[in-house]
Amino acid sequence: MYKKILIPIDGSSKSLLAACHGAELASRFGSSVTLVHIIPVLPLDVRGMVINRFRSEAKELLKKVAGDLDRFNVSIDIKVNTGKTAESICRIARKHKYDLIVIGSRGLSEVKGYLLGSVSNAVTMHAPCP
Numbered sequence: 821m822y823k824k825i826l827i828p829i830d831g832s833s834k835s836l837l838a839a840c841h842g843a844e845l846a847s848r849f850g851s852s853v854t855l856v857h858i859i860p861v862l863p864l865d866v867r868g869m870v871i872n873r874f875r876s877e878a879k880e881l882l883k884k885v886a887g888d889l890d891r892f893n894v895s896i897d898i899k900v901n902t903g904k905t906a907e908s909i910c911r912i913a914r915k916h917k918y919d920l921i922v923i924g925s926r927g928l929s930e931v932k933g934y935l936l937g938s939v940s941n942a943v944t945m946h947a948p949c950p
Contacts, residue, residue, distance in 0.1 A: 821849050821919075822845065822846070822849045822851045822919040822920045823849075823850075823851055823852065823919055824851060824852055824854070824916070824917065824918045824919050824920075825842050825845060825846050825851050825852070825853050825854070825918065825919065825920045825921075825922060826854050826856060826909070826912060826913050826916075826918040826920070826921045826922075827839050827842040827843075827853060827854065827855050827856070827921070827922045827923070828855075828856050828857070828858065828905075828909050828921070828923050828924075828939075828943070829855050829856065829857050829881065829882060829885055830857065830858075830924075831857075831881055832924060832926065833924075834924030834925060834926060835923070835924040836885065836888075836924075837924060838922050838923055838924035839855065839885050839888075839889060839922075840888075840889070840892075841922055842920075842922035843889040843892035843894055843896075844892060845920070845922070846892065846894040847892040847893060847894050851894065851919075851920075852894065852895040852896075852897070853889070853894050853895065853896045853897070854896070854897045854898070854899055854912075854916075854918070855882045855885055855886060855896060855897070855898045855899070856882075856898070856899040856900070856901065856909065856912060857878040857881060857882055857898075857899075857900050857901075858900075858901050858902070858903060858904075858905045858908045858909065859871070859874045859875065859878060859900065859901070859902045859903075860902075860903075860904070860905060861902065861903060861904060862874075871902070875900055878900040879898065879900055882898035882899075882900070883898065886898060899912065905939045906939045906942035906943050906946065907942075907946075909921065909923070909939070909943050909947070910942075910943060910946045910947050910948065913947055913948055913949055914948045918948075918949055919949055919950075920949055920950055921943060921947050921949060921950070923939070923940045923943055923944075924940065925938070925940040925941075926938070926940075
C-alpha cells in the first residue's frame with residue numbers, strides 16, 4: 821500500500837511522535853522511510869555564517885531520530901533541504917513520488933493557525949499524497 825513514507829522532523833515532540841507512527845506503519849507495510857528536516861530560508865547577510873552549522877545540526881537530529889527508530893527494523897534515509905517548509909515538503913513528496921507523508925502538528929487553535937500559518941495544514945492541503 822505505502823512503499824515510501826516521508827516524515828518531516830523539526831525536533832518537536834509532535835514530530836518525534838509522528839516519526840514513531842510513520843516507522844510503525846512502514847514496518848507493517850514493508851515501506852521505506854525518509855526523515856527530512858527543512859532549514860528555513862535565511863536572510864543573505866547571515867546565511868553564509870550559519871547555514872553550515874544549521875545543516876550539521878539538522879543531520880545530527882535526523883541521525884538521532886533514525887537511531888531511535890531502529891526498533892522498527894525499516895530502511896531509513898535522511899534529507900536536509902533549505903526553503904519554505906511546507907512548499908519544500910510537498911516538492912520533495914512530488915519529486916520523489918512518496919505515497920504518504922506523516923507529519924506532526926503543534927495543535928494551534930484555528931485563529932493562531934490562520935495568523936501564524938501551519939506547516940502541517942499547508943502540507944495537508946497541497947501535498948500530492950495523503
